[in-house]
Amino acid sequence: MDEMTFDLVVVGSGTGLLAALTAAEEGLSVLVVEKSEHVGGSTALSGGGFWIPGNSVLREAGAVDSEERIRAYLRAVTKGEVDEERWGSHVTYGPAAVDLMRRRTPLRFSFMREYADYFPELPGGSPGGRAVEPAPFNAKALGADRALLKPPALKAPFPMPITSSGYKWLNLAARDLRGVRQGARGLGMGVGGMLVGREYVTLGQALVAGLLAGVRRMGISLWTRSPLKDLLVERGRVVGVVVSRDGVDTVVRVERGVILAAGGFERNAEMKHRYQSEHLDTAWTLGNEHNTGEVIEIAQAHGADLAFMNESWWFPALPIPGPMPGSLLAERSLPGSIMVNGAGRRFMNEAVNYMTAGQVILGLHKEDDPHIPAWLVFDQRFRNRYLFGGALMPRQALPKAWYDAGVAVKADTVPALAAAVGLPELPATVERFNLLARQGHDDDFGRGESAYDRYYGDPKVTPNPCLGVIDSGPFYAVKVVPGDLGTCGGIRADGFARALRADGSVIEGLYATGNAAGNAFGRVYPGPGATVGQGLSYGYVAAKHAAGTLG
DSSP states (O other), X not given: OEEEEEEEEEEOSSTHHHHHHHHHHTTOOEEEEOSSSSBOHHHHHSOOOEEOTTOHHHHHTTOOOOHHHHHHHHHHHHTTSSOHHHHHHHHHHHHHHHHHHHHHSSOOEEEOTTOOOSSTTSTTOOTTOOXXXXXXXXXXXXXXXXXXXXXXXXXXXXXXXXXXHHHHHHTTTTTOHHHHHHHHHHHHHHHHXXXXXXXXXXXXXXXXXXXXXXXXXXXXXXXXXXXXXXXXXXXXXXXXXXEEETTEEEEEEEEEEEEEOOOOOTTOHHHHHHHTOTTOOGGGBOSOTTOOSHHHHHHHHTTOOEEOTTOEEEEEEEOOSSSSOEEOSGGGTSTTEEEEOTTSOBOSOTXXXXXXXXXXXXXXXXXXXXXXXXXXXXXXXXXXXXXXXXXXXXXXXXOHHHHHTTSEEEESSHHHHHHHHTOTTHHHHHHHHHXXXXXXXXXXXXXXXSHHHHHTSOTTSOSOTTOOOOOSSSXXXXXXXXXXXXXXXXXXXXXXXXXXXXXXXXXXXXXXXXXXXXXXXXXOOOSTTHHHHHHHHHHHHHHHHHHTSOO
């Protein structure tokens, strides 16, 4: 068996790349090992934004905040379920992680202005937002490494790089000139870039591409097709790893430690059913297809405790045919749609953040009161006005494959739709909702009252941008299931990202970050990009601790 030595090994090439950059800046020799043939994992499939309050990008954009308010907010959202020692590192060291990215990569960032915290009404919450996202990045600058970048799940029909902030307006292109301008700007950048030999990528692809460029600049070793097989442990300390490199087991010993940043277990049906719910299907996840949880199980076999294994970054999704489910983000906030259970009854504020929405759907589901699937109901006016499922343009017909698969149903009247789907309470539900929409106030669930709800609403609709009547046939119902962006349960870790045993003792030499670790925020998603954000901040913390310059 081959053997070699590095100061630090990072397992996983999403946000783990920042851990590698941090360690290299500290003078450590670093090896990144990646299971698949591509770099980026779920980070490359993500929106690419990150929730790291108080960072320099926010300050330079004029965002006013204080550490006191940030901590008050996290105390309120975590409800004491996670010690401040754990999540406090994100507040204390996250801004330094952002500075390192700005220093060591070619990435540029912008403030996602007005993309509110997900619970902005809580003490310390921010309606104005605390998230940052990468600017479009020229992937051709990677040279031969361009082939390493994990491709998106769905290839766009034409080059039109759109940021998360831009998507908000593109979604309203049929309603607002700002959306038209956003689309034209993206198309101009995409086509214009092609004409001069550039390929602009955005979202998570931009973030990973920039991190990869930084890794190459610093001469960090990177192995793809090299899954972790085991940890080497001597006298209770992790001293190395065994990886299968091109099918050959290789021992890599470490002087400082191993950082597990390899994602969660969203693609492992047995683990999903054991820890979460037998009603879940791995086809509903938007996460990386290689995230099958073996890294978490390897750590557990060596004594690591686990935390929040019953949680995911839930995301309501359309179980449509194809490689990935359809996403439902703005659709739930926009006027003219409702979500109902198996009886045809509304059961929630549809516009809440996606993690909370998934928790509600799962939590309410019973055999005698089904909520899986739920149904999103809307009319032709809604279909004419807005994008749908992340891919369909306004007025574009729902694909025939959706109807054939039973995912979508269409009828001329609401009673006919109710009969076709089997939603007996739907006519009364729509009548009640239309009354509330005309009044501009959701007496039942408060839709549109939160700044977060309104972010994806339609500003042309007043007084409530999230409420509109459903009365313009034909009428549609599409299935909604509790999908996810990845799991957020994993190895229990402390504020320095050190892996912990069940008795609270530290497994020396072993760190866990990103979705390989239990969520630093417990069972909540505090703001847009919190999953990528904590992957970055705790990768930074782990690398600094391993280098001996923190803690």
